[in-house]
Amino acid sequence: MSKNKYAFLNAFNVQSTFFIPLWRRVFVVALSALWAILEFANGNPYWALLFGAVAAYCAHQFFIVFNPEEKDE
Numbered sequence: 001m002s003k004n005k006y007a008f009l010n011a012f013n014v015q016s017t018f019f020i021p022l023w024r025r026v027f028v029v030a031l032s033a034l035w036a037i038l039e040f041a042n043g044n045p046y047w048a049l050l051f052g053a054v055a056a057y058c059a060h061q062f063f064i065v066f067n068p069e070e071k072d073e
Contacts, residue, residue, distance in 0.1 A: 014061045017068075025062035029055055 019025050032055040040048035 014058060015066065019062060019066070020068045025058075025066070029059045029062060032058060 019028075032051050036048045036051035036055055039045075039051060
C-alpha cells in the first residue's frame with residue numbers, strides 16, 4: 001500500500017515534467033478536442049461534453065498556469 005492515501009490523484013497531475021515539451025501539450029489538447037468533435041458528430045452529446053471539458057481543462061493547465069521551471073517535490 002502506498003504511503004500517501006491520495007496517491008491515485010497523481011493520475012490527474014498534468015503539471016508533471018512529462019509535459020514540458022510543447023508538442024506533448026498541444027497533442028493532448030488537440031486529441032481530446034478532436035475526440036469531442038467526433039463524438040458530437042456521431043450524436044453523443046454527453047461524451048462530447050466530457051471530452052470537451054477535458055480539452056478545456058488541459059488547455060488551461062498547459063497554456064495558462066503551466067510553469068515548466070517548477071520542480072516536483
